[in-house]
Structures are given as structure tokens and as C-alpha cells.
Amino acid sequence: MFVNQFLFLAAVLFCIGVYGVIARKNAVLMLMSIELILNSVNINLLAFAMRNGSTDGHTFALYIIAVAAAEVGVGLGLVLLVYRNKKTISVDELSEMRG
Amino acid sequence: MQHLQIIAAQWVAPKIDYFALAPEIVVVVGLCAVLLLDLFIDQRKQWLLTIVSSFTLLAAMLPVLMLGLSETSVRSMFDGRYVVDDFSLVIKGLFLLAGYVVVLLSSSHVEQGEYWRGEYWFLLLTSLLGMLMMASSRDLVSIFVALEFLSIPAYMLAAWRKRDAKSNEAGVKYFLLGVFASAVMLYGMSLMYGVANSTLLVDIAKTLTTTGDFAAVHALAVVFVIVGFAFKVSAVPFHTWAPDTYEGAPTPVTAFLSVASKAAGFVALVVLIYTAFPASQDVWQPFIWVLSALTMTVGNVLALKQHNIVRMIAYSSISQGGFVLMPLAVAGMAGSENSALRSVVLYMIVYAATNLGVFAVILAVSAKTRSGEISSFGGLFSYAPSLGVLMTLFLASLAGIPPLGGWIAKFVAFQSLLQSQSNWGYALAIIGAVNSVVAFGYYGNVMREIWMRPPPDGDVTPIVAPGSLRLALTLTSALTLVFGILPSVGLRFADLAEIAGAITR
Numbered sequence: 001m002f003v004n005q006f007l008f009l010a011a012v013l014f015c016i017g018v019y020g021v022i023a024r025k026n027a028v029l030m031l032m033s034i035e036l037i038l039n040s041v042n043i044n045l046l047a048f049a050m051r052n053g054s055t056d057g058h059t060f061a062l063y064i065i066a067v068a069a070a071e072v073g074v075g076l077g078l079v080l081l082v083y084r085n086k087k088t089i090s091v092d093e094l095s096e097m098r099g
Numbered sequence: 100m101q102h103l104q105i106i107a108a109q110w111v112a113p114k115i116d117y118f119a120l121a122p123e124i125v126v127v128v129g130l131c132a133v134l135l136l137d138l139f140i141d142q143r144k145q146w147l148l149t150i151v152s153s154f155t156l157l158a159a160m161l162p163v164l165m166l167g168l169s170e171t172s173v174r175s176m177f178d179g180r181y182v183v184d185d186f187s188l189v190i191k192g193l194f195l196l197a198g199y200v201v202v203l204l205s206s207s208h209v210e211q212g213e214y215w216r217g218e219y220w221f222l223l224l225t226s227l228l229g230m231l232m233m234a235s236s237r238d239l240v241s242i243f244v245a246l247e248f249l250s251i252p253a254y255m256l257a258a259w260r261k262r263d264a265k266s267n268e269a270g271v272k273y274f275l276l277g278v279f280a281s282a283v284m285l286y287g288m289s290l291m292y293g294v295a296n297s298t299l300l301v302d303i304a305k306t307l308t309t310t311g312d313f314a315a316v317h318a319l320a321v322v323f324v325i326v327g328f329a330f331k332v333s334a335v336p337f338h339t340w341a342p343d344t345y346e347g348a349p350t351p352v353t354a355f356l357s358v359a360s361k362a363a364g365f366v367a368l369v370v371l372i373y374t375a376f377p378a379s380q381d382v383w384q385p386f387i388w389v390l391s392a393l394t395m396t397v398g399n400v401l402a403l404k405q406h407n408i409v410r411m412i413a414y415s416s417i418s419q420g421g422f423v424l425m426p427l428a429v430a431g432m433a434g435s436e437n438s439a440l441r442s443v444v445l446y447m448i449v450y451a452a453t454n455l456g457v458f459a460v461i462l463a464v465s466a467k468t469r470s471g472e473i474s475s476f477g478g479l480f481s482y483a484p485s486l487g488v489l490m491t492l493f494l495a496s497l498a499g500i501p502p503l504g505g506w507i508a509k510f511v512a513f514q515s516l517l518q519s520q521s522n523w524g525y526a527l528a529i530i531g532a533v534n535s536v537v538a539f540g541y542y543g544n545v546m547r548e549i550w551m552r553p554p555p556d557g558d559v560t561p562i563v564a565p566g567s568l569r570l571a572l573t574l575t576s577a578l579t580l581v582f583g584i585l586p587s588v589g590l591r592f593a594d595l596a597e598i599a600g601a602i603t604r
């Protein structure tokens with residue numbers, strides 16, 4: 001089994017995710033970019049688990065999926081809160097505090 | 100599929116040492132009690148929740164003490180993935196005590212503004228539970244779960260004042276950067292698992308080196324994981340969330356984040372450095388060196404120009420983080436590996452006591468002046484002498500003036516740097532010394548307001564602090580003084596044997 005291709009896919013996904021977090025100004029799109037990074041991690045873990053023949057990678061990936069769901073739940077809640085108060089979800093307009 | 104079935108057939112149920120888990124279990128019971136009580140009692144009896152939370156934390160300290168006094172010094176569960184040793188017990192005691200002081204700080208503060216108090220206590224206890232787990236985790240999966248366990252409630256705590264735009268902003272900024280950092284950290288962890296074929300830190304230490312075919316992957320993994328925790332401890336250049344979050348969040352939450360949450364990040368860093376990365380010191384030592392030097396300097400310089408007291412303390416706590424990182428930059432060198440661990444633990448204990456004290460004074464003063472400006476401390480000594488003296492004491496301790504706690508913490512940190520007998524260590528010691536002097540600039544500024552300026556609005560009615568705040572002030576000031584005057588007390592806790600499972604070099 002060729003592990004390299006999976007690792008390459010994961011690395012590309014990771015880079016797209018990091019670019020998205022830095023370049024995007026919309027909070028929801030930033031959240032989606034973070035999800036991309038987390039999924040690249042899952043691909044990495046499963047590819048390595050296959051290469052190494054152990055189950056630790058599978059377990060780790062399951063934990064990441066569960067925790068990522070909790071994170072998105074909290075994240076969307078926070079974004080909704082900001083939208084209610086400010087009618088925008090652009091992170092550029094979150095500038096009450098400076099210095 | 101075949102190998103999965105073979106592994107499944109070999110599985111045996113792990114033995115669980117319930118005594119070792121007792122502190123965590125007490126907190127779990129307490130937070131469930133808070134959650135259920137919140138459903139059934141009416142709004143006027145919400146003070147009950149405060150009592151339950153504070154007693155939960157006090158009750159959890161009992162098993163920590165008993166474990167500390169018991170004969171068995173290391174209790175290891177799940178093949179060494181969850182370890183209760185002297186290091187984790189000291190850290191758990193620190194978290195529980197800091198949590199108790201935060202409860203004292205919060206009790207009068209959460210009553211303002213008609214927000215749902217039950218949520219506050221539940222989230223606070225949950226976050227503390229994550230910190231207790233972090234102190235014992237010796238495996239990538241459990242470190243990750245503990246990190247999220249302590250962070251996710253903290254994001255919500257920062258945004259707890261739902262109708263306040265500043266609090267929302269604090270929560271969202273903290274959340275986005277925190278989650279991003281943990282995602283980057285996870286990528287590093289996945290690479291680590293890939294080369295080591297195990298998530299156990301001790302196994303990783305055996306394979307993680309800076310030579311061989313996978314040297315580049317190893318280096319990348321170590322750097323990514325450290326970046327993840329650098330966000331948590333708000334090390335420069337990963338500090339951008341800290342000032343905004345600290346200023347916008349409710350002040351007791353800021354105290355919690357700047358002390359307990361930060362200490363949790365350091366604990367994870369220490370555990371990783373000592374148990375997983377000993378063979379890759381060529382990678383992390385220069386990296387931590389740069390982080391530490393930048394964190395001290397940038398934090399200090401930016402603190403100098405602040406007008407808001409909480410924001411100034413935010414930058415001051417960033418720069419204090421640099422001093423905690425300082426001995427870690429030489430932790431891999433012969434001669435300072437033990438003293439670096441001692442210095443980090445002592446610094447975290449002293450810093451927790453002092454910084455929580457600063458926040459207690461800020462809460463007491465801002466309840467009267469309704470202002471966050473440094474100038475609102477003008478003439479504090481003339482109308483509230485005890486608060487003025489205490490604030491001076493805490494600030495002097497942060498600045499590292501003898502005979503206060505901060506002095507002995509800095510002394511031990513510099514000692515550790517010099518023991519490394521390397522130019523790296525000497526250079527960092529010089530940067531640290533210059534920064535300690537610079538820091539006096541902004542601490543002294545607040546002291547000048549307290550002692551020499553008149554009250555800004557001429558209002559000289561004395562401040563009557565609520566009983567819980569007074570208790571918090573007594574606890575923190577006593578600890579700050581005791582650590583300074585009797586250094587052996589603090590060192591008694593910090594003088595640990597090596598972290599269990601750490602590979603001796």
C-alpha cells in the first residue's frame with residue numbers, strides 16, 4: 001500500500017486549511033478551514049496506522065472526530081452570538097479593543 | 100482487517116486505580132451537582148451554586164493531599180498513559196487552589212448583569228477538570244483530549260456576557276485562534292505517531308531523534324506541537340488573542356485564563372519536553388529560546404504603553420510567560436535539566452498566587468470606580484490603605500523585588516540558566532535581566548498612581564470589599580509573602596524527582 005499519496009493529500013489539505021484561516025475574514029469560512037486541517041490530520045493518522053499495522057491511529061482519529069464536532073458546536077454558537085449583537089460575522093469588524 | 104481482529108482478541112480490560120483518580124472524580128460529581136441544582140433551584144437561591152463549587156474544589160484537594168502523603172509515589176494506569184506522580188500532584192494542587200481563588204473572585208462579580216450563573220460555575224469546573232487531566236496525561240491522545248476539555252469551556256467563559264459586544268469579541272478571537280492552534284498541534288502529533296508507531300510519550304522518546312531518514316519529519320512534528328502550546332501560553336508571536344480576550348472577558352475569567360489556563364499549557368510543554376522530546380533537543384531548544392526572548396521583550400514593551408489596567412496586566416502576564424519558558428530553553432543541557440523543572444514549577448506556583456492577588460485588587464477597586472483605566476487607581480492609598488499596600492506588594496512581587504515570592508522564582512530561573520554553562524544560557528539570562536528592569540517601568544507606574552496621585556474624581560469613600568474577595572486577598576498575599584520570606588516552603592513543592600516515565604539522559 002502506498003502511504004505517500006495519502007500523506008501528500010493530507011499535506012495539501014493542511015496547507016489549504018492554513019491558507020484559509022489566514023486569508024478568510026468570514027468566521028464561518030475560517031471554521032471550515034480549521035475543519036480541513038483536522039481532516040488532514042485524520043487522513044495522516046489513518047495512513048500511518050495502515051503502514052504501521054496498529055490501531056492507535058484509528059482511536060486517535062475517532063477522538064478527533066468527536067472533539068471536532070464539539071468544537072464546531074461551540075464555534076457556531078459564538079458566531080451566532082456575534083451576529084445577534086453586531087449583525088455581521090466578519091472578523092475584521094471585531095475591533096472593539098485595540099492596542 | 101486481519102490485524103485488527105488479532106489486536107481485538109488480545110485486549111484486556113485495564114485496571115483502574117480509583118484512589119489515584121479521586122480528585123477528578125470529586126470534581127465530576129461536583130460539576131454534575133451544579134448542573135442538576137441549576138435546573139431545580141430558583142433564581143434567588145443561585146448563591147447555593149457558588150457554595151457547591153467552592154466546596155467541590157476544597158473536597159478535591161483532600162485526595163490530592165492524601166495521595167501526596169501515601170507511600171506509593173507513582174501510580175500509573177493504562178500502560179503509563181495516565182500517571183499520578185509527585186509532579187502531577189503538585190500541579191493538581193496548584194490548579195485546585197487557583198480554581199478556588201477564582202471562585203472567590205467570581206462570587207460577587209457574577210451577580211451583576213442578570214446572566215445565567217449556573218452555566219458559569221459548570222463551565223469553570225469543567226475547565227478545571229480538563230486541567231487536572233492534563234497534569235496526569237502521558238499520551239498524545241489524552242493530552243489532546245485534556246487540552247480540548249480545558250479549552251472549550253474557556254472559550255465559552257470568555258464570551259459569557261452574551262449581550263456585551265466586547266465579551267463576544269473576546270470569545271470569538273480566543274476560539275478561532277485556539278482551535279487553529281490545536282489543529283496545527285494535531286498535525287504535528289499525527290506525524291509523531293507516524294514515525295513512532297505509538298501515541299505513548301515514552302515510546303515516542305525512543306524513536307524521535309534528529310538524525311536518520313526521518314529527521315525532517317521529526318523536526319516538523321516537534322515544532323508544530325510546540326506551536327500549538329505556544330498559543331495556549333500566549334508566547335510571542337502567538338499571543339495576538341491574549342490582550343483582546345483578557346480585556347473583553349469578565350475579569351474573574353481573565354484571572355482564570357491568565358493563571359490556570361496558562362499553567363496548563365506550561366504543564367503540557369514540560370511533560371512533552373521531559374518525556375517525549377529528550378533526544379530532539381537540537382530542534383526545540385533554539386525554538387524555545389527564541390520564543391522566550393521574544394515573549395519577554397515584546398510583552399514588556401507593549402505593556403509600557405497601556406492605559407487600561409487589565410490590558411496592562413495581560414501584556415505583563417505574556418512577559419511573565421517568557422520567564423517561565425526561560426529555563427526550558429536550556430532544559431536539555433547537562434546540569435540544568437533538574438533545576439529547569441524545579442524553576443518552572445516554582446515560577447508557576449508563585450506567579451499564580453501573585454497574579455490572582457492582582458486581579459482581586461482590580462476587582463475590588465473597579466467595583467467602586469467603574470473604570471478600567473490605570474489612572475482610576477489614583478490616590479488608592481489615601482482612601483483604601485490596605486488595598487493600596489496589597490497592590491504594591493503584588494506588583495513588587497511580579498517585578499521580582501526581594502523579599503517577595505516573585506523574587507525567589509526569578510532567582511531560581513536565572514540560577515538554572517547559569518547552571519547550563521552555555522553561551523545560550525548566559526545570553527538569555529542577560530535578556531531576562533534587562534527585561535526585569537524594563538518591567539519595573541509599568542509596575543512602578545501603577546504604584547505611583549496609588550501612592551502619589553490624588554483620586555481622579557475626588558471621591559474618597561472607602562472601599563468595602565465583599566468577604567469572599569477579602570479571603571482571596573488574604574490567601575494570595577500570604578502565599579506571596581511566605582514564598583518570598585521562606586523560600587524553602589516553595590522549593591519543598593518544586594523540588595521534584597524527575598517526572599515519572601522520563602528517560603534519563
